[in-house]
Amino acid sequence: xxxxxxxxxxxxxxxxxxxxxxxxxxxxxxxxxxxxxxxxxxxxxxxxxxxxxxxxxxxxxxxxxxxxxxxxxxxxxxxxxxxxxxxxxxxxxxxxxxxxxxxxxxxxxxxxxxxxxxxxxxxxxxxxxxxxxxxxxxxxxxxxxxxxxxxxxxxxxxxxxxxxxxxxxxxxxxxxxxxxxxxxxxxxxxxxxxxxxxxxxxxxxxxxxxxxxxxxxxxxxxxxxxxxxxxxxxxxxxxxxxxxxxxxxxxxxxxxxxxxxxxxxxxxxxxxxxxxxxxxxxxxxxxxxxxxxxxxxxxxxxxxxxxxxxxxxxxxxxxxxxxxxxxxxxxxxxxxxxxxxxxxxxxxxxxxxxxxxxxxxxxxxxxxxxxxxxxxxxxxxxxxxxxxxxxxxxxxx
Numbered sequence: 001x002x003x004x005x006x007x008x009x010x011x012x013x014x015x016x017x018x019x020x021x022x023x024x025x026x027x028x029x030x031x032x033x034x035x036x037x038x039x040x041x042x043x044x045x046x047x048x049x050x051x052x053x054x055x056x057x058x059x060x061x062x063x064x065x066x067x068x069x070x071x072x073x074x075x076x077x078x079x080x081x082x083x084x085x086x087x088x089x090x091x092x093x094x095x096x097x098x099x100x101x102x103x104x105x106x107x108x109x110x111x112x113x114x115x116x117x118x119x120x121x122x123x124x125x126x127x128x129x130x131x132x133x134x135x136x137x138x139x140x141x142x143x144x145x146x147x148x149x150x151x152x153x154x155x156x157x158x159x160x161x162x163x164x165x166x167x168x169x170x171x172x173x174x175x176x177x178x179x180x181x182x183x184x185x186x187x188x189x190x191x192x193x194x195x196x197x198x199x200x201x202x203x204x205x206x207x208x209x210x211x212x213x214x215x216x217x218x219x220x221x222x223x224x225x226x227x228x229x230x231x232x233x234x235x236x237x238x239x240x241x242x243x244x245x246x247x248x249x250x251x252x253x254x255x256x257x258x259x260x261x262x263x264x265x266x267x268x269x270x271x272x273x274x275x276x277x278x279x280x281x282x283x284x285x286x287x288x289x290x291x292x293x294x295x296x297x298x299x300x301x302x303x304x305x306x307x308x309x310x311x312x313x314x315x316x317x318x319x320x321x322x323x324x325x326x327x328x329x330x331x332x333x334x335x336x337x338x339x340x341x342x343x344x345x346x347x348x349x350x351x352x353x354x355x356x357x358x359x360x361x362x363x364x365x366x367x368x369x370x371x372x373x374x375x376x377x378x379x380x381x382x383x384x385x386x387x388x389x390x391x392x393x394x395x396x397x
Contacts, residue, residue: 043319044294048316055076057282057307067310068142075146076140076141084380102125103392105121135174145176146183149194167183185208186207189218196223206225207227209374210228212356213262216269216270217269217343227278229266229281231257247289250285250288254288254296263279264333268331269331287299
């Protein structure tokens with residue numbers, strides 16, 4: 001497998017690049033033509049799509065459309081960073097979305113009795129921008145589109161529920177049915193409780209920032225439609241904790257990658273205990289360092305779903321080496337120790353959850369770090385929108 005991935009890496013870097021916006025920064029490269037009209041052995045992207053439902057992690061409509069056209073990508077996920085990068089990249093199409101969002105935010109703030117409330121208008125405009133981007137993405141993919149609740153509400157279940165309902169209403173006005181939308185919530189205890197209430201109302205949820213087993217189990221017990229564990233960030237934490245080289249200098253075999261192990265365990269637990277919650281890993285790292293960027297993806301082939309950024313989709317598309325299914329439909333995977341008892345008797349308590357999170361240094365640290373990062377990007381986006389809201393409110397006076 002080492003030779004296989006290295007060979008794919010060499011093939012990838014030889015592909016011609018075409019300039020264009022990418023929500024991950026820098027120039028984007030177009031898909032190899034072989035993906036669109038496959039001949040001979042299937043690409044690793046095609047092989048992976050045959051065992052795992054794939055989502056693209058991007059806020060670029062061009063990139064989403066390009067991959068959706070292959071028929072291999074069915075869903076799309078976004079976060080505050082992607083929304084911000086897409087909205088303010090200078091493209092006239094995105095500028096029009098920002099203008100539409102600002103107009104909607106100012107109008108709704110006034111109609112809601114908040115005449116002159118700049119903060120409310122900014123809040124609504126920021127939220128509407130995510131919905132408008134989601135609306136456009138929903139025209140390109142057939143499956144789910146994820147839209148995130150303000151991460152500053154991660155420890156307020158009631159406020160998260162109300163914000164999610166508002167997002168769903170905005171999508172309904174935009175002609176996008178709730179069955180197409182996944183409401184993204186951070187997997188804090190409060191986020192999980194918000195999910196429980198929303199799912200009971202028929203609002204499907206994506207619980208994100210999953211780093212520990214307690215989070216995965218609690219989400220499933222709350223009836224979450226989907227979770228997003230982050231194997232790459234789990235590997236980062238354990239590497240630093242153990243004093244190992246990380247990132248491009250990592251030298252961990254994929255089967256020994258703590259992030260891979262965590263997701264395999266979650267996936268197996270769900271199958272063993274009959275949970276219908278979808279396990280969709282995201283956020284990838286090269287287990288063995290530079291040149292082996294696909295390690296974690298290959299090691300988790302067969303997971304229910306994956307969300308993958310365009311640069312890694314390109315690498316998969318460029319390679320035709322075999323990609324075997326390692327996670328089986330019944331949850332089995334290479335080296336699995338055996339059955340695992342159900343946690344919390346099937347209904348984990350808040351106390352049990354908080355204790356397990358406290359004892360799991362990786363989950364505790366990375367959840368807090370992830371929330372801080374998403375909050376930071378949300379504030380940056382609001383600051384950029386605020387200037388436009390001010391102008392719009394002055395004009396409307």
